[in-house]
Amino acid sequence: MLSAVVRSALTKHTYVQSAVRAMSSSAGPTSPYTTLSISQPAENITHVELHRPEKLNAMNKAFWSEMVDCFNEITADPDCRVVLVSAAGKIFTAGIDLMDIASDILQPQGDDVARVSWNLRRIIAKYQETFSVIEKCPKPVVVAVHGACIGGGVDLITACDIRLCSQDSWFQVKEVDIGLAADVGTLQRLPKVIGSRSLVNELALTARKMYADEAKSSGLVSRVFADKAAMMTGALELAGEIAARSPVAVQGTKVNLIYSRDHSVTDGLDYMATWNMSMLQTQDVMKAAQAAMEKKVPRTVAFSKL
Numbered sequence: 001m002l003s004a005v006v007r008s009a010l011t012k013h014t015y016v017q018s019a020v021r022a023m024s025s026s027a028g029p030t031s032p033y034t035t036l037s038i039s040q041p042a043e044n045i046t047h048v049e050l051h052r053p054e055k056l057n058a059m060n061k062a063f064w065s066e067m068v069d070c071f072n073e074i075t076a077d078p079d080c081r082v083v084l085v086s087a088a089g090k091i092f093t094a095g096i097d098l099m100d101i102a103s104d105i106l107q108p109q110g111d112d113v114a115r116v117s118w119n120l121r122r123i124i125a126k127y128q129e130t131f132s133v134i135e136k137c138p139k140p141v142v143v144a145v146h147g148a149c150i151g152g153g154v155d156l157i158t159a160c161d162i163r164l165c166s167q168d169s170w171f172q173v174k175e176v177d178i179g180l181a182a183d184v185g186t187l188q189r190l191p192k193v194i195g196s197r198s199l200v201n202e203l204a205l206t207a208r209k210m211y212a213d214e215a216k217s218s219g220l221v222s223r224v225f226a227d228k229a230a231m232m233t234g235a236l237e238l239a240g241e242i243a244a245r246s247p248v249a250v251q252g253t254k255v256n257l258i259y260s261r262d263h264s265v266t267d268g269l270d271y272m273a274t275w276n277m278s279m280l281q282t283q284d285v286m287k288a289a290q291a292a293m294e295k296k297v298p299r300t301v302a303f304s305k306l
């Protein structure tokens, strides 16, 4: 019995190590993208890496639309059960590309105030979609942050399902420093992530940096790792645990957790009952229950694609 446990642990360790090696071999953006590198480090796991390291992964115009295309593809991909987001280079991201905003946001087109405003509204909604697609994607998204995570970076990570960081990380709701109220998700999602409204207000109103330990104690991240390498290993292990489970159960869990966050308990239970009246009919329940009875780990069960 003991040797089986050791064998299982060793297999898992080898599997994670080779997956980590596969991830760190990313040479640059993956066609058709110019700011993202996409890979499959292990079965059913998609790795999305922000990849514009020379500009500290600043979010340029291409990034804002590539994220939408990328996550729409992931949503439709039956081979993907979980997504891991991380970043190449020195830091996670320096936020919106300050050279790019001049042409889009600061000079909106239109013949009069109404038309200029309408165009600006459309542009803001488009930028918002860049991170809302993460939340709309039914596959869980794990994000692994190293170094700085500034401005738009906080908008991005608050749309993810599980946040991890390395000890050298810091987070900054930077928008007030560049003269704007954050408008692509932080003000809406951060209060639902961090318990303390006072802390959210402080961070958003002063743009002060929050370091890894405070990010952990406040609940912004669930785990802090010693460095990026340890974090990527831990993130892959975590993604592997999710990918091993029934995609019907996992995706139903994500969708209903988000629904419940935004609705009353009564409405959430109602939605859940309607959801499971079809999803409970899956063969996955029988397969997973049988494996549990036989004391097999979820990884040994073959679930169909979803």
Ligand SMILES: CC/C=C\C=C\CC(=O)SCCNC(=O)CCNC(=O)[C@H](O)C(C)(C)COP(=O)(O)OP(=O)(O)OC[C@H]1O[C@@H](n2cnc3c(N)ncnc32)[C@H](O)[C@@H]1OP(=O)(O)O
Residues within 6 Å of the ligand: 054, 055, 056, 058, 059, 094, 095, 096, 097, 098, 099, 105, 124, 127, 148, 150, 151, 152, 153, 174, 175, 178, 183, 184
């Ligand atoms: C509708 C609106 C939607 C979204 C709004 C989002 C709001 C925000 O994101 S607000 C946050 C904006 N970002 C910032 O204010 C950060 C600016 N950058 C910095 O403060 C620093 O670069 C740093 C992150 C503290 C890192 O400093 P350092 O290590 O000294 O590196 P640098 O030499 O400064 O940068 C290297 C290289 O990257 C370029 N770069 C860095 N940040 C940005 C950026 N945000 N936009 C464009 N380019 C950036 C920098 O210019 C350097 O490029 P070179 O070509 O090497 O000069």
